[in-house]
Amino acid sequence: MDILADIATTVLSQLQKPTLAFLLGGMMLAALGSKLEVPTPVYKFVVLLLLLKVGLGAGISIREADLVSLAVPAAAAALTGIAIVLLGSRSLARLRGVSPMDGMATVGLFGAVSASTLAAAMAMLDADGIAYEGFIGALYPFMDIAALVTAILMAKMAQARSRNVIPQNGAATMALGGTGSADNDGPSENRTLVRGILTDTLQSGAISALLLGIAIGVLGRPEAVYASFYEPLFRGLLSILMLVMGMEAWSRLSELRKVAHAYVLYGLSAPLVHGAIGFGLGMIAHQLTGFSAGGIVLLAVMAASSSDISGPPTMRGALPEANPSAYVGASTGLGTPVAILSIPLWIWLADLFIGL
Incomplete structure (x- = not known):
């Protein structure tokens, strides 16, 4: 009972x-x-500033971080994204009423990262005075790209x-837009597909802004x-983004009526399961590098989140057959608010196991 009371107290204080x-x-x-409506250009501008802020902060910290301290969490982020997609391919994608294409598009978004959810978690940790590694923002692309590439390939x-x-030793060209010629083998076509996915993902607005911020933070001297500018505006801009996301999440719930109830169950439960994977x-x-408790929290939050900026356009381009009502409705309508509220x-948990 004491544990439940502690959880309830923590949740209530954070909701305020x-x-x-x-x-x-x-x-x-x-x-x-x-x-009430926030104009789309304003929303995009807010997202751009938040991504640049996260990227700049990560880049500045990377200059001072040693390779091992960054490499191990980066590997953990990538493994988390892949594990979430593999788990989803064995669960949601196989449920009755869920087409394999729609299921994989959905688990791909849930394996990818929501920049807004990550920013919200950073703001909450800052408000509580909980320290975390400054390079955390640099882990975003590792998990995001790993999940999207894995889901689309599968x-x-x-x-x-x-x-x-795809015969035993044949080509995989028909599904990839080829002619089925024996001159092209499966591995070669798969490499072409992976390169295309990586290019599309890296060129997406969210990842581009984040990587630009990281590069400037590492190579330039943007501290001033x-x-x-960025640090003082961060919390105010984040509050606008959270307001928009709340309205968007509620409006997306109606889209879930068009698809199987399995998406509702997945949207409510997946963020908690995925967050536990990231936390673990x-x-x-x-244990390996002394990764901070705050860093563990943020890794769990990234795992619990689902992509709301870079993921949907990538899925629309790579998997046009998938139904956006399924994967966008489940991720934005349910996954995002559950992830933030978690x-x-x-x-x-970090306080319980490590102490904050």
Whole structure:
């Protein structure tokens, strides 16, 4: 009972913080039919500034980090993204009423990372005075790209097998837009597919802004503009983003009515399962390199989150057959709010196992 009381106290105190309060406020406004609207250009500008802030902070910290301290958490992030997709391919993608293509697109988004959720977690840790590694933002691409590439490759391969275009030693060209010529072998076509996915993902707006911030942070000296502009604006801009995400999440719930109820179950439960995977790998990194408790929390949050910026356009381009109502509805409508609301749980667990 004491443990449940501690969890309830932690959750209640965090719900009163601006980050979660604005998210719940946005959902409440949408539920009441409010006509409040944040213009799309403003929303995109807010997202751009937040991503640059996270990237700059990560880049500045990378300059001072040793290779092992960064490499182990980066490997844990990539493994987390792959593990989430593999787990989803054995669960959601095989449930009745879920097509393999829709299922893999959904698990790909849930394996990828929500920059806004990561920013929200950082703000909550900062408010509580919980330290974490400054290079955490640099882990974002490792998990994001690993999950998206794995999900899209598995979906393409499953589609090819269903069309009987991958013989024992033959080509995989039909599903990839080729002619089925014997001159092209499967591994070569798969490498081409991977390169295309990597290019599309790296060129997406979210990843591009994040990587630009990291590069400037590592190679330049942006400390002055970071401290005078990005850092002071961070929490205010984040509150606007949380408001928009709350309204968007509520509106997306209606899309889930068009698809199987399995997506509702997955959207509610997956963030907790995935967060536990990230938390466990974070604990391993803690034992190997002294990865901080705050870092473990943020790794769990990244695992619990689902991509809301870079992932959907990547899936639309790579898997046009997949139904956006399924993968966007499940991730934005349910996965994102559950992931954000679960942040206090990871903070409590880190405090329980390590101490904050």
